[in-house]
Amino acid sequence: MLVAAVRRRAWWILLGVVLFAAAAFLPFVTTPFYVRVGQLVLLSSALGLAWTLLGGFAGYWSFGNSAFIGLGAFAAGIFEVELMKGQPWLGFALGLLLGAAISGLAASVVAWPILRLRGIYFAVAMLGISQVLAELNNNIDIFKGSMGLVLPRLSAFGLRPEALYFYLLLIATILITILAFAIQHSRIGAGLMAIREDEDTARMLGVPTERYKVTMFIASAALTGALGVIYAHSLGYITTSSVYRTEFSLNMIVYNLLGGIGTLIGPFLGSAIMVILTQVVLGRLLSIHMFVTGALLVLLVLVAPKGITGLVRALRQRWSAR
Amino acid sequence: MSEPILRLDHVTKRFRGLVATNDVSFEVPEGSICSLIGPNGAGKSTIFNLVTGYLPVSEGSIHFQGRRIEGTPTTDLARAGIARCFQIAKPFPELSVHDNVRIGALFGRDGARDIGAVTRDAMALAGLTERAQTPASELTVGYLRRLELARAIAARPILLLADEPCAGLNATETEDVIDILRDVRARGVTVLLVEHDMQAVMRVSDRIFVIDAGRKIAEGPPEAVANDPHVIAAYLGTDEE
Amino acid sequence: MLALQTIADGLVLGGLYALSAVGFSLIFGVMGVVNLSHGALVMVGAYLAWFFWHALGLDPLVTIPVVMLCLGAFGYVYQRGLIQLAVDRSSHVASMLVTFGVALMLRNTLVLVFSPDLRSITPSYSGHPLLLGGIVIDPVRLAALGASLVLLGALALILNRSRMGRVIRATAQQELAARLCGVNAHHVYGLTFAVAAAFAGAAGAILGIVLPFSPPDEGLWTMNAFVVVTLGGVGSPQGALLGGLLLGVMATGTSQLIGPAFPNAMMFAVLVAMLLIRPSGLLGNAFAGSR
Numbered sequence: 001m002l003v004a005a006v007r008r009r010a011w012w013i014l015l016g017v018v019l020f021a022a023a024a025f026l027p028f029v030t031t032p033f034y035v036r037v038g039q040l041v042l043l044s045s046a047l048g049l050a051w052t053l054l055g056g057f058a059g060y061w062s063f064g065n066s067a068f069i070g071l072g073a074f075a076a077g078i079f080e081v082e083l084m085k086g087q088p089w090l091g092f093a094l095g096l097l098l099g100a101a102i103s104g105l106a107a108s109v110v111a112w113p114i115l116r117l118r119g120i121y122f123a124v125a126m127l128g129i130s131q132v133l134a135e136l137n138n139n140i141d142i143f144k145g146s147m148g149l150v151l152p153r154l155s156a157f158g159l160r161p162e163a164l165y166f167y168l169l170l171i172a173t174i175l176i177t178i179l180a181f182a183i184q185h186s187r188i189g190a191g192l193m194a195i196r197e198d199e200d201t202a203r204m205l206g207v208p209t210e211r212y213k214v215t216m217f218i219a220s221a222a223l224t225g226a227l228g229v230i231y232a233h234s235l236g237y238i239t240t241s242s243v244y245r246t247e248f249s250l251n252m253i254v255y256n257l258l259g260g261i262g263t264l265i266g267p268f269l270g271s272a273i274m275v276i277l278t279q280v281v282l283g284r285l286l287s288i289h290m291f292v293t294g295a296l297l298v299l300l301v302l303v304a305p306k307g308i309t310g311l312v313r314a315l316r317q318r319w320s321a322r
Numbered sequence: 323m324s325e326p327i328l329r330l331d332h333v334t335k336r337f338r339g340l341v342a343t344n345d346v347s348f349e350v351p352e353g354s355i356c357s358l359i360g361p362n363g364a365g366k367s368t369i370f371n372l373v374t375g376y377l378p379v380s381e382g383s384i385h386f387q388g389r390r391i392e393g394t395p396t397t398d399l400a401r402a403g404i405a406r407c408f409q410i411a412k413p414f415p416e417l418s419v420h421d422n423v424r425i426g427a428l429f430g431r432d433g434a435r436d437i438g439a440v441t442r443d444a445m446a447l448a449g450l451t452e453r454a455q456t457p458a459s460e461l462t463v464g465y466l467r468r469l470e471l472a473r474a475i476a477a478r479p480i481l482l483l484a485d486e487p488c489a490g491l492n493a494t495e496t497e498d499v500i501d502i503l504r505d506v507r508a509r510g511v512t513v514l515l516v517e518h519d520m521q522a523v524m525r526v527s528d529r530i531f532v533i534d535a536g537r538k539i540a541e542g543p544p545e546a547v548a549n550d551p552h553v554i555a556a557y558l559g560t561d562e563e
Numbered sequence: 564m565l566a567l568q569t570i571a572d573g574l575v576l577g578g579l580y581a582l583s584a585v586g587f588s589l590i591f592g593v594m595g596v597v598n599l600s601h602g603a604l605v606m607v608g609a610y611l612a613w614f615f616w617h618a619l620g621l622d623p624l625v626t627i628p629v630v631m632l633c634l635g636a637f638g639y640v641y642q643r644g645l646i647q648l649a650v651d652r653s654s655h656v657a658s659m660l661v662t663f664g665v666a667l668m669l670r671n672t673l674v675l676v677f678s679p680d681l682r683s684i685t686p687s688y689s690g691h692p693l694l695l696g697g698i699v700i701d702p703v704r705l706a707a708l709g710a711s712l713v714l715l716g717a718l719a720l721i722l723n724r725s726r727m728g729r730v731i732r733a734t735a736q737q738e739l740a741a742r743l744c745g746v747n748a749h750h751v752y753g754l755t756f757a758v759a760a761a762f763a764g765a766a767g768a769i770l771g772i773v774l775p776f777s778p779p780d781e782g783l784w785t786m787n788a789f790v791v792v793t794l795g796g797v798g799s800p801q802g803a804l805l806g807g808l809l810l811g812v813m814a815t816g817t818s819q820l821i822g823p824a825f826p827n828a829m830m831f832a833v834l835v836a837m838l839l840i841r842p843s844g845l846l847g848n849a850f851a852g853s854r
């Protein structure tokens with residue numbers, strides 16, 4: 001099944017490989033500012049992909065995935081600071097696993113009850129959970145959320161920090177893309193699609209809906225947690241408000257919506273456009289940043305409710321119909 | 323006689339005060355086409371909901387291939403070989419006909435090797451081959467019925483529950499659906515049918531169960547049921563559509 | 564005595580929560596739209612009242628009708644011009660994003676116009692605490708609670724007794740049926756939104772005399788509304804009152820018993836727990852029942 005899918009999309013995959021390879025040269029040809037923009041595009045794309053495993057494939061829109069960024073970041077951060085002094089890379093590697101594990105574990109604890117909720121209720125419950133975790137992180141002293149944590153510095157091959165994190169994020173993004181592709185084109189991917197379309201009917205057809213939803217929820221959380229660990233290191237110093245950001249949760253949705261929900265290029269398109277627009281084009285207009293983002297969001301839903309990919313598809317259909 | 327595919331024993335279903343299924347018992351023999359008939363609101367779809375595990379039974383027992391199945395999750399029953407077509411067609415609207423049917427083939431009863439072949443075969447049986455790439459949301463009622471059937475057939479069921487597959491169809495379309503059901507039976511699938519089109523029911527059924535207000539009021543081969551005074555009084559007499 | 568004081572403080576806060584949530588509840592109940600810009604409307608009300616007080620020296624309780632009128636007009640246009648379009652073009656979840664976008668725009672506008680600083684309104688009668696049987700009561704807070712209750716009562720009367728109220732309730736229950744009876748559903752939705760926004764504005768004006776505020780608070784007031792609705796149920800002033808008072812008492816209780824940092828955590832925990840245990844609200848007519 002997967003082999004057939006790979007063969008069918010050979011051209012797209014080739015394009016992806018070329019683009020990723022080209023991206024690897026970015027730190028050599030641009031200024032640190034653009035490398036940081038690149039970092040942000042990669043991070044947003046990867047977060048968007050992790051979100052879409054459940055949100056795009058199965059139609060369960062989480063409004064609280066930033067909780068997993070925060071959990072991953074602080075789990076790894078505390079672990080590395082307390083137990084891994086003097087071994088930054090080993091600490092980072094173990095921290096990555098720990099961040100993913102803790103996020104996945106947290107997801108598996110709430111998965112069963114919360115995935116019984118549908119639509120807006122699931123979205124809101126996730127928002128609530130992320131707020132609870134953020135408040136607890138901020139107000140319970142052992143988590144150091146309000147004081148903040150300084151993470152061990154990583155360095156390798158004499159790379160500048162922004163280049164180093166650019167590469168770490170590039171690797172993470174590539175891995176998540178491959179994983180998402182494999183899921184999308186396997187049996188579970190078809191099952192998730194059925195759940196998104198009509199969950200009751202899916203159940204009648206023998207799709208193990210509960211198992212699939214829980215699996216994807218945990219996978220999505222674990223990947224988001226791992227990305228949170230990388231993000232935390234790229235910041236160097238983390239507090240509750242820098243990693244438990246509701247804004248992240250919403251961005252994941254907005255980028256997917258803009259690109260085209262349920263697709264794999266969607267998050268890439270959406271992140272690239274929004275990040276470049278907000279960081280580069282509007283970078284100097286900080287005072288109306290939020291206004292423009294809001295206005296774009298409104299326009300987006302009204303003009304292209306199915307995202308850019310949906311718009312392209314509609315245009316192509318109109319074209320071929322003529 | 324061998325073990326029936328499906329057996330209901332004194333099954334009762336209550337919704338708060340309403341008794342939608344009242345002490346119903348019947349057996350569906352292997353390889354047959356049986357029909358459940360009865361006026362609107364008699365409780366036919368409810369029986370389907372109970373058999374597929376979509377709703378829990380209040381009392382009584384249901385056996386499928388000799389195994390008790392009340393309380394078994396819907397998903398597991400589907401995988402054990404119970405497929406269902408809904409009274410109100412429920413396609414996956416954004417997916418093409420082919421992808422709809424393929425999901426039936428991918429899941430459903432275990433053991434399919436070649437998903438592509440099973441999908442094509444089910445579409446061919448239901449006469450959907452030319453529409454394979456049409457999005458389900460653009461199908462007419464007639465084709466939606468076929469899609470429901472094709473998706474269920476692709477699941478390679480042992481027992482097919484078809485809830486009013488001819489509702490809203492004209493005479494030729496009804497004829498087509500009846501032919502499809504016969505083909506399905508010819509492949510060894512047992513069919514339990516709910517249908518209001520009496521002519522169709524009489525022609526296709528081996529055995530008919532008549533339900534009225536949740537109770538089974540008659541049972542037998544088509545001729546016997548058609549002449550049963552209870553049935554004429556309770557059903558045919560009052561439901562002159 | 565401490566317990567009584569906590570409850571008294573909680574009730575004052577609760578009245579405000581109730582008033583600030585009732586519009587949110589109405590919108591969700593009638594059209595199934597989750598209005599994430601509700602808190603922003605509350606803040607707009609607070610800033611309008613602040614402006615009248617600061618520039619013209621008018622007491623917020625006096626300017627409430629003006630604030631309500633302004634926001635009501637805004638609400639009607641907002642619904643007819645934007646929300647309805649979003650609902651028609653995509654889905655309810657997508658319409659939620661539209662309201663979020665508007666919240667960002669409003670917040671940004673408030674920052675630009677009024678600066679991001681903390682503001683507060685101090686009417687002439689503030690700062691003269693009354694002692695009532697050992698409980699300290701600030702007249703400002705008493706006035707706030709009184710105003711909240713009066714407004715909630717008025718809304719209940721409008722919904723239950725007036726023609727407009729009846730039409731709104733009928734449309735909430737059966738859009739199609741109401742349409743067949745000649746009701747212009749879109750106009751009714753616009754009216755509902757207008758009423759909801761007006762009451763959000765009133766809550767903002769009252770909020771201004773009780774608590775200091777700044778534009779980013781809008782997120783918190785939206786979340787408050789959510790919790791109130793999950794507690795009390797959707798669509799009715801009575802439900803909002805129950806939910807609001809409960810939330811108020813819980814919030815003051817938590818900060819007394821566990822620590823002043825925890826009311827928010829508690830509030831969100833209650834939100835999640837309620838969604839999981841009893842999504843229909845305590846009175847049994849909330850989320851699950853309404854759609």
Ligand SMILES: Nc1ncnc2c1ncn2[C@@H]1O[C@H](COP(=O)(O)OP(=O)(O)OP(=O)(O)O)[C@@H](O)[C@H]1O
Binds near residue numbers: 360364366
């Ligand atoms: N989930 C439910 N909750 C409460 N009552 C129900 C439920 N499902 C069905 N009923 C009631 O049970 C009775 C039987 O309904 P059912 O749908 O089984 O009838 P039916 O025989 O399939 O009718 P039709 O020919 O119209 O499809 C009806 O009175 C119906 O209102």
Ligand SMILES: [Mg+2]
Binds near residue numbers: 366367368409485
């Ligand atoms: Mg029926």
